[in-house]
Amino acid sequence: MSVLAVSNATGLLRRVWYLFLQLLVILCYVISITDADLADNLFEGPTLSPSRVPLAAPAIPDLPLPANLPLLHKPWKKHFSPHGAPAFVVAPAQPPNYGPLITSGHPPTSSRLSKPSTKKNALVPPSVGLVDVAPTQSGDGTNPTGLAQPPLSPSVSDCCKPDMVLKRGSHGCHCVYPIKLDLLLLNVSQNPNWNMFLEELASQLGLLVSQIELINFYVLSLSRLNISMNITPHTGISFSASDASAVNSSLALRKVHFDSTLVGDYRLLNLTWFEPPAPSPAPIVASSPMEAPAHQSSTSTSVGSSKKGKHTNWILILGIGAAIVIISIVSMLIICSCAFRKGKPKASPKETVKPRSVDPVSAAGSLPHPSSTRFIAYEELKEATNNFEPASILGEGGFGRVFKGVLSDGTSVAIKRLTNGGQQGDKEFLVEVEMLSRLHHRNLVKLVGYYSNRDSSQNLLCYELVPNGSLEAWLHAESYWCQPGLTPV
Numbered sequence: 001m002s003v004l005a006v007s008n009a010t011g012l013l014r015r016v017w018y019l020f021l022q023l024l025v026i027l028c029y030v031i032s033i034t035d036a037d038l039a040d041n042l043f044e045g046p047t048l049s050p051s052r053v054p055l056a057a058p059a060i061p062d063l064p065l066p067a068n069l070p071l072l073h074k075p076w077k078k079h080f081s082p083h084g085a086p087a088f089v090v091a092p093a094q095p096p097n098y099g100p101l102i103t104s105g106h107p108p109t110s111s112r113l114s115k116p117s118t119k120k121n122a123l124v125p126p127s128v129g130l131v132d133v134a135p136t137q138s139g140d141g142t143n144p145t146g147l148a149q150p151p152l153s154p155s156v157s158d159c160c161k162p163d164m165v166l167k168r169g170s171h172g173c174h175c176v177y178p179i180k181l182d183l184l185l186l187n188v189s190q191n192p193n194w195n196m197f198l199e200e201l202a203s204q205l206g207l208l209v210s211q212i213e214l215i216n217f218y219v220l221s222l223s224r225l226n227i228s229m230n231i232t233p234h235t236g237i238s239f240s241a242s243d244a245s246a247v248n249s250s251l252a253l254r255k256v257h258f259d260s261t262l263v264g265d266y267r268l269l270n271l272t273w274f275e276p277p278a279p280s281p282a283p284i285v286a287s288s289p290m291e292a293p294a295h296q297s298s299t300s301t302s303v304g305s306s307k308k309g310k311h312t313n314w315i316l317i318l319g320i321g322a323a324i325v326i327i328s329i330v331s332m333l334i335i336c337s338c339a340f341r342k343g344k345p346k347a348s349p350k351e352t353v354k355p356r357s358v359d360p361v362s363a364a365g366s367l368p369h370p371s372s373t374r375f376i377a378y379e380e381l382k383e384a385t386n387n388f389e390p391a392s393i394l395g396e397g398g399f400g401r402v403f404k405g406v407l408s409d410g411t412s413v414a415i416k417r418l419t420n421g422g423q424q425g426d427k428e429f430l431v432e433v434e435m436l437s438r439l440h441h442r443n444l445v446k447l448v449g450y451y452s453n454r455d456s457s458q459n460l461l462c463y464e465l466v467p468n469g470s471l472e473a474w475l476h477a478e479s480y481w482c483q484p485g486l487t488p489v
């Protein structure tokens with residue numbers, strides 16, 4: 001393989017290597033981005049727990065979520081955090097700011113709040129529940145406000161999976177994914193009709209009353225109440241994105257109006273939309289009750305799903321990386337093979353010079369002749385020097401005698417007849433002719449032409465005649481011209 005081809009291949013390899021490094025950098029960047037997403041997912045995991053529903057919601061725009069929420073990459077649940085959540089509102093996940101008006105019938109304990117979405121036999125309609133669970137009315141000392149408690153659903157068991165609740169009115173353990181709502185009621189009357197409240201809420205949200213379950217409440221002041229509820233889907237196991245968005249929109253923009261004699265104005269503190277974790281419906285019936293707290297179960301489930309996502313992402317990253325490496329290697333091989341193929345014709349500098357500068361054979365038995373100067377027939381040279389008569393000798397050098405002559409076109413020339421140098425001499429002669437024919441300088445005698453015949457071992461060079469003899473002749477005139485066979489020009 002020639003030096004040229006090797007250097008070309010090295011350059012290409014270097015380029016391919018740079019390309020490979022660039023791809024590697026891009027891959028690292030992709031990995032870092034994906035890692036950030038993974039970190040986000042992991043961070044987000046625990047927040048999926050119903051017990052960690054954020055109350056101090058981040059600021060969000062006033063506008064409700066669009067009706068067509070993205071269905072791809074759906075989170076397991078979505079928080080529709082309304083705007084303007086009052087800072088003094090007590091988070092459901094945190095110990096409420098109990099004042100002297102805490103109701104005694106159903107003290108809102110944090111343990112209840114940690115499992116808001118699981119209920120046992122919550123099949124009692126609100127009206128019945130109201131009768132069953134309503135606390136003692138005002139004036140009993142336990143509830144100084146005299147506020148009638150909302151009809152909370154009975155306590156529950158852990159029949160359902162995390163984030164799921166029992167569907168009201170169903171038989172067995174029929175679990176569904178709810179929408180969790182936290183409303184701040186700003187002007188609750190002394191003795192509100194909670195049934196009417198639920199009816200108004202359900203009708204304006206396009207729901208059935210049986211779909212709404214009140215799960216907790218905090219009394220914040222004389223007329224303020226923080227109430228939590230689950231809304232279960234009428235059909236299927238979860239709400240669609242558009243349904244959830246519609247509920248969020250209606251409440252966030254306060255399109256739902258309650259009778260002023262009931263609860264007055266309100267604020268949507270939090271809305272959480274739960275969804276099945278996979279596109280395929282989640283199993284409806286849970287296998288066994290869970291001993292662990294719902295918070296832990298849910299958290300572990302979330303982390304598990306995050307791990308699944310992480311695993312999938314890593315497979316994707318590894319796949320992309322492997323593809324890049326394979327493509328790089330294949331490209332490198334292709335480029336190398338192309339380079340070597342290109343390098344072959346350029347075999348060697350020696351070989352490249354010959355075909356370019358030497359013509360095909362001009363006489364039988366002769367080597368290829370140089371094209372850069374004129375080939376003069378032997379007969380013409382013979383004629384020009386009178387058959388190389390001794391009288392035309394100009395001098396003699398190391399390679400042979402030099403004859404004075406006149407070519408057929410009248411050019412006076414000095415013809416150097418080289419002594420036999422053998423086949424190797426022929427080669428060297430032709431190379432020299434090639435070189436001499438390309439040399440042009442005012443102090444150099446111009447080569448007019450040449451004659452070469454390998455068979456007869458005749459090699460002659462024909463120069464321009466330099467009149468007035470040589471410098472040596474002028475310096476040593478007598479001794480020079482006295483040499484036998486030499487005559488002044």
Ligand SMILES: Nc1ncnc2c1ncn2[C@@H]1O[C@H](COP(=O)(O)OP(=O)(O)OP(=O)(O)O)[C@@H](O)[C@H]1O
Pocket residue numbers: 394395396397398399400401402414416445463464465466467469470
């Ligand atoms: N172009 C020329 N015109 C006139 N005379 C020439 C020319 N070339 C050579 N001569 C004469 O022929 C003699 C021999 O020349 P040649 O070139 O063969 O040998 P050289 O240069 O003297 O020595 P060497 O053989 O070592 O190169 C020269 O001394 C010169 O007198």
